[in-house]
Amino acid sequence: MKEIYKHWSAPLYLSDIVDHPFITVGKKSYYSGYYDNRKFEDGCVRFLWGDQLSSKLYNPMNDFGWTIDRLIIGNYVCIASGVVILMGGNHNHNQDFLTVYPFEETIKESYKSKGDTVIESDVWIGMNAMIMPGVKIEEGAIIAAGSIVTKDVPAYSIVGGNPAKVIRQRFSNEVQKMLEEMKWFDWDDVQIKGAVHILSSQDIDSLYEYYLNHVK
Structure with missing residues (x-):
């Protein structure tokens, strides 16, 4: 390119x-x-x-x-x-x-x-x-x-x-700790696509639930 x-x-x-x-x-x-x-x-x-x-x-x-x-x-x-x-x-x-x-x-x-x-x-x-x-x-x-x-x-x-x-x-220490655990940017493309709307929000609890159910 x-x-x-x-x-x-x-x-x-x-x-x-x-x-x-x-x-x-x-x-x-x-x-x-x-x-x-x-x-x-x-x-x-x-x-x-x-x-x-x-x-x-x-x-x-x-x-x-x-x-x-x-x-x-x-x-x-x-x-x-x-x-x-x-x-x-x-x-x-x-x-x-x-x-x-x-x-x-x-x-x-x-x-x-x-x-x-x-x-x-x-x-x-x-x-x-x-x-x-x-x-x-x-x-x-x-x-x-x-x-x-x-x-x-x-x-x-x-x-x-x-x-x-x-x-x-x-973020607060609690939210930062959760983000550092999840490392969303290392998920595969399908997993990220499924969480785009949560990632573009402030709802850390929903993101963590998605992580437990679809990633971890």
């Missing part, structure tokens, strides 16, 4: 457009790239070695022994236009050195892996947010528009600001 965004209301599923070897995407996760008019792998995701051009230029694993950080995206993730996910290609500005300048002669030693960036299922990342390398955003979290996420985000929390901080939890 060509990555062409015809309108802001017509996002594309990541599973249809991503073929990067270091990006893993789940089902029904989408990117709304209309306003940026940039491809997901070359606009939203940045500095990730492994695309066609960077692969031809050098191989940091073979040449330098680096571990390449990966981007892992779960199911039913919503990524708005303008979101930036920074990855491993810029990890050679070593703040422990006397200079952060990446001299060619010392590039091998300057690199520091940040670890994989993980965006778990049912996450919504608002417009123009930036996700820094190595961050884990747990299931059900919401990232407010324009936020700079510099550290891990707890499940079912709403975070915002620069740097992003927890504004509040979306």
